[in-house]
Amino acid sequence: MTMLMEMLSYPFMVRAVIGGALVALCAALLGVSLVLKRYSMIGDGLSHVSFGALSLAVAFGWSPLWASIPLVVLAAFFLLRIRAGGKVKSDAAIAIISASSLAAGVIVTSLTTGLTTDVGSYMFGSILAMSREDVVLSCVLSLVVMGLFLFFYNKVFAVTFDENFAQATGVNVERYNVLIAVLTAVTIVLGMRMMGAMLISSLIIFPPLTAMRIFKSFRGVVLCSGVLAVVCFLIGITLSYGLSTPAGASVVIVNLAAFLLFFLAEKLLGRRNKTN
16 A cells, blocks of 8 residues: 555656546457457557657657547447458458568658657557656546447447347448547557557457456446456556566566466356356
8 A cells, every 4th residue: 555655646657547548448348349349450450550659759849649649549330441452361461461560660760860769669659758748648548438339338238249130130230340440540559658559459358358268148247348448457557666677578477377367267156157
């Protein structure tokens, strides 16, 4: 408790806790649909696109977040169109776009500003990279993302489990797939400052997979995933402060520990049910 109070006495740590917790919550909620629809790797692909966009923004002196969000949203839409066309498999399309974006970002950076610490923070994450303006923008957009997810919850549920049935009942499947992809793109850009391009996709993948070990209903997985994401983030950021380890990596390790604990719990519950 003493360490926690000491940590929260620093303004940059308060900014990191507020902004990071909201982004982690958004990523977990969207991650449930992405994992169930087998879109989880789209988060990894969009994080690389985000790095390329952020590198361009830094190189030309633009506002990093405002410049990156529309580019990553366009990339998300493009990935969905490729998948719908069926000419290139989705995993191959993600690999092509992510590798190309990462390479473009590195080349642009090396030719302009050089591989500075600022760009490095986008690759691996940095608590110090979050300014007051970043936190305000993250809070506003995170609340918008959560609001849209909750407002269209029933449609997202239908599209997640059975697109054909949803379309037969009059749901515009393509529209809601685009909505999920756009919200994911925004969340990834917001989380880049804290987690970095290499680790941001873990916020999308780990909490839903962990929750699915115990809960089987969509609502149960969504609720558990959201709680796990926030709790793991807070524990990770506290460990990062206490042990002087990178924030993004610490959060990922805590998420991994939670996954292993839930995995063991699932095995124990399954063994007990068989015994009964």
